[in-house]
Amino acid sequence: MGELDFTPFYLSFKLAAFATVILFVICLPLSWYFANSNSRYKPIFEALSALPIVLPPSVLGFYILYALSYNSPIGAFFDKYFGLKLVFDFPGLVVASCLYSFPFMFQPLQNGFESLDKSMIEASYIGGKSKLETLLKVALPNIKPSLITAIVITFAHTVGEFGVVLMVGGSIPGKTKVASVAIYEMVENMDYKSAHIYSAILLSISFLVLLFVYLVNRKYKKAKS
Amino acid sequence: MILVEVVKKLNDFDMDIKLTIKEGSIVALTGESGSGKSTLLRIIAGLEDAKGVIKVGKTFWLNETKKTPPQKRDIGFVFQNYALFDNMSVEKNLLYIKNDKALAKKLLEMVELTKQKDRLPHQLSGGQKQRVALARAFMRRPSIALLDEPLSALDQKMREKLQNDIVKMHKEFDTTIIFVSHDPSEIYKISDEVIVLKEGRVDKKGLPKEILLKTSGSQKLSFEGEILDLKKVDVIYVAIISIGQQIVEVVISEEKAKQIKIGQKVTISTKAFSPVVGLN
Numbered sequence: 267m268g269e270l271d272f273t274p275f276y277l278s279f280k281l282a283a284f285a286t287v288i289l290f291v292i293c294l295p296l297s298w299y300f301a302n303s304n305s306r307y308k309p310i311f312e313a314l315s316a317l318p319i320v321l322p323p324s325v326l327g328f329y330i331l332y333a334l335s336y337n338s339p340i341g342a343f344f345d346k347y348f349g350l351k352l353v354f355d356f357p358g359l360v361v362a363s364c365l366y367s368f369p370f371m372f373q374p375l376q377n378g379f380e381s382l383d384k385s386m387i388e389a390s391y392i393g394g395k396s397k398l399e400t401l402l403k404v405a406l407p408n409i410k411p412s413l414i415t416a417i418v419i420t421f422a423h424t425v426g427e428f429g430v431v432l433m434v435g436g437s438i439p440g441k442t443k444v445a446s447v448a449i450y451e452m453v454e455n456m457d458y459k460s461a462h463i464y465s466a467i468l469l470s471i472s473f474l475v476l477l478f479v480y481l482v483n484r485k486y487k488k489a490k491s
Numbered sequence: 492m493i494l495v496e497v498v499k500k501l502n503d504f505d506m507d508i509k510l511t512i513k514e515g516s517i518v519a520l521t522g523e524s525g526s527g528k529s530t531l532l533r534i535i536a537g538l539e540d541a542k543g544v545i546k547v548g549k550t551f552w553l554n555e556t557k558k559t560p561p562q563k564r565d566i567g568f569v570f571q572n573y574a575l576f577d578n579m580s581v582e583k584n585l586l587y588i589k590n591d592k593a594l595a596k597k598l599l600e601m602v603e604l605t606k607q608k609d610r611l612p613h614q615l616s617g618g619q620k621q622r623v624a625l626a627r628a629f630m631r632r633p634s635i636a637l638l639d640e641p642l643s644a645l646d647q648k649m650r651e652k653l654q655n656d657i658v659k660m661h662k663e664f665d666t667t668i669i670f671v672s673h674d675p676s677e678i679y680k681i682s683d684e685v686i687v688l689k690e691g692r693v694d695k696k697g698l699p700k701e702i703l704l705k706t707s708g709s710q711k712l713s714f715e716g717e718i719l720d721l722k723k724v725d726v727i728y729v730a731i732i733s734i735g736q737q738i739v740e741v742v743i744s745e746e747k748a749k750q751i752k753i754g755q756k757v758t759i760s761t762k763a764f765s766p767v768v769g770l771n
Contacts, residue, residue, distance in 0.1 A: 385574035388538050391561045392568045393588035394631065403587065407578035489613075 270460060273440055274448035275467070281356070281431075281444060282424035285363035289371040289420055292364075297372050298401050301379030302387075316369050323366070323429025330362045330434050354436045359444075362434040363424045371420040378412025379405060411483045422475040426468070493635065493667060497534055497543035497553070499691075506530060506541070506691035512684070514548065514634075517661055517668045519678040519699070522688035528671045529571075531688070532637045535669070536568050537561035547634060567628030567636040567666070571643065573620040575612040581623050582608040588630040598626035601663070602656050618649035622656060629660055636660070638670035642677065650674075654681050675703045713760035718753050732759060 300308055318326055334341045334352040344350040344357075352358035382405060390400040406413065428446040435442030437451060445468060452461040493512040498505065506527050512518050520528045533539040537552065538561055545553040552559045576584050581604060585595040599605045602622035612620060621641060628636050638657070642650045658681055661668055672678050678685055678699055685702040687695040695702055704713075716734040723729075728748035730741050741759060743751075751757065 383572065383574060385570040385572060386576060388536075388561070389568065389570065389574040389627075390576070390587075391538075392536060392564075392566060393627075394562045395587075396562065404576050404578070408576075 270463060274443050274445045274464075277356075277440075277442070278425045278444040278446070281359055281363055282421045284360045285367055285424045286371070286417060286421045288360070288364050289367060290417065293368070293371040293375055293416070294401075294406075297375035298379055298405065301376050301382075315372050318366050319369050323427070324433060326366060327362070327430040327433030330358075330365060330430065334358055334361065334434065353434055354438060354442060356435075356441055359431055359435045359442055362430050363427060366427055366430045367420050367424045370423045371416045374412045374416035374419070375409070378409030378416075381412075382408055411486045414482050415479055418475055418479050422472055426472060492546075492548070494544060494546040495531075495535060497531075497541040497545065499530070499534065499539070499541040501527065501530065501691060504690045508688075508691070508693060510686060510693055510696065512667060512669065514667050515665055516683040517657075517670070517681055519682035519685045520669060520671045520688065521673060521678060521685060522694065526688040527691040528688055529639050530691075532568075532639050532669065532671065535635070536566055536637055537564050565631065565634045567631060567633040569621070569624045569628050569636070569638040569641045571640045573612070573617075573624045575620055575623055575627075577612050580609050580611055581615070584612070584623055585627050585630050588627055591630070594630060594632075595626075598629055601659055602626045618645050618652070621645060621649075621653060625653065625656055625660065629664055629666070632664055633666055635667045635669065638668065640671045640673075643673070650677065657681055679703055713758055716757055716759055718751055718755045718757060720753060721748055721751070723748075732757065734759065 300311065331353055332338065334344075336342060336345060336351070336353070341352055344352055350357050352361060386404060386408070387400055390404045391397075395403070426446060427444075428450065431442070431444055432447055432450070435444075435447075437443045437447050443451075445464060449461050449464045449468070452458070452464065493514060494510075495512070496509045498507045500506075503525065504527075508527075508531060520531065522528055530539060534541045535545060535552075537559060540558070541553070543553065544551065547565075551557065552564050576587060579587060582595055582599065585598060586592065596605070599608055602625060604619060604622055604626070607615065607619060612623070615623065621644075625638075625641065628638075641657075642653050645653065654677055657668065657670070660666065670682075682699055685695070685697060685699050686693060687702060714734045716732040716739075718730055719733050719738065720731040721728065722731070728743050728745055730743050730748070730751070732739055732741055739759075
């Protein structure tokens with residue numbers, strides 16, 4: 267017990283925090299735009315954005331690995347101009363996690379915005395307010411449950427990711443070996459005791475996170491009725 | 492003068508409106524459901540696209556080359572479903588539109604909601620919500636206030652209160668008010684002019700008295716009603732008719748009884764005697 271290394275947990279949470287913040291910044295304007303759009307290209311984007319839910323993580327991982335590797339234009343660009351090696355390093359894991367967890371941030375936000383009373387938004391426009399101000403001061407505060415769901419589930423889902431991380435990051439201790447990958451290795455090495463402890467911790471965290479989301483949503487629904 | 496000449500393709504018909512409205516007047520917009528009343532209000536507000544011209548005073552809000560966005564049209568809008576900002580208190584709903592505490596205080600006093608200023612919308616009754624929406628619409632001191640069936644969801648007592656509030660606001664701000672209504676007494680009470688829409692066109696336009704009075708020729712009194720029931724009592728026929736909120740019995744001829752059906756809309760009028768109005 268004494269020598270149990272918690273670095274993989276630290277890495278998992280660091281990765282999840284990065285991915286959540288980046289995805290929130292990207293998905294907020296995107297989901298707002300798509301919730302108010304009638305474009306005929308909308309279903310194409312929606313289908314693309316939902317792909318990570320249905321694709322096997324190995325497929326997604328393979329493509330990301332292929333796209334970010336040093337031989338690909340994207341990988342070469344980041345290496346040359348930013349000195350960033352994306353594969354088998356932490357920055358690559360962040361990029362992969364953002365792609366993998368995208369729908370978990372995008373969809374709740376989009377659903378939240380779509381369920382808003384349209385005339386509330388129009389009332390703000392008529393009051394002379396810009397789209398941005400309406401988004402921040404009227405739309406966002408009125409979709410609190412969706413907002414909390416999006417943030418918490420994105421975070422938890424990134425902590426729980428395994429296949430994509432393994433393919434893009436490998437298992438380099440202190441760099442890319444996150445908790446889920448560490449458990450896989452422990453089982454492979456028949457270190458069941460550590461695997462039990464790690465798994466129990468992840469299980470408890472996941473349960474508590476979900477419990478929190480459901481409790482908040484319940485409280486919000488009660489307050490509204 | 493406000494000039495509205497717009498065309499728009501709708502599902503059932505093409506909207507083609509040509510009208511002028513005197514600035515500072517209260518105009519009632521009426522007509523059957525689906526005749527384009529709400530759409531017209533939304534076009535004036537800039538919430539829906541249309542082709543044509545909207546000119547308020549000397550300013551164009553819409554013409555061939557430009558479409559002023561709703562943010563820049565000097566309007567107030569009261570939605571049928573209130574559309575209050577659920578995350579803000581009553582007072583903040585007003586202050587969000589314009590951070591003018593003195594005006595917010597005055598408007599809340601006018602609609603008698605000063606005590607409720609810190610409440611959230613879900614803690615208000617329907618009538619209170621609509622009064623907040625009305626007060627909010629005047630926060631920008633708009634040149635035109637557009638009211639989309641503002642009173643239809645309220646009971647009679649609350650309607651009367653809000654009718655007075657609308658007149659009060661009009662006097663205070665000298666705003667042109669265009670409101671959608673189906674209620675003849677409401678239209679008569681507060682409007683200077685009535686516009687009747689039919690399938691996207693102006694069907695009639697005139698003084699409330701000219702448009703609303705149902706009598707014609709030598710009729711002294713006339714009501715519209717709906718046949719609820721037909722009964723034969725001995726040798727006479729009696730029709731039970733609903734008129735407004737009331738139900739009356741009218742004796743009709745055998746010939747008429749054969750012509751009319753339950754559920755039919757009819758006109759009930761008298762010619763021969765002077766009606767007597769009694770005090771309740």
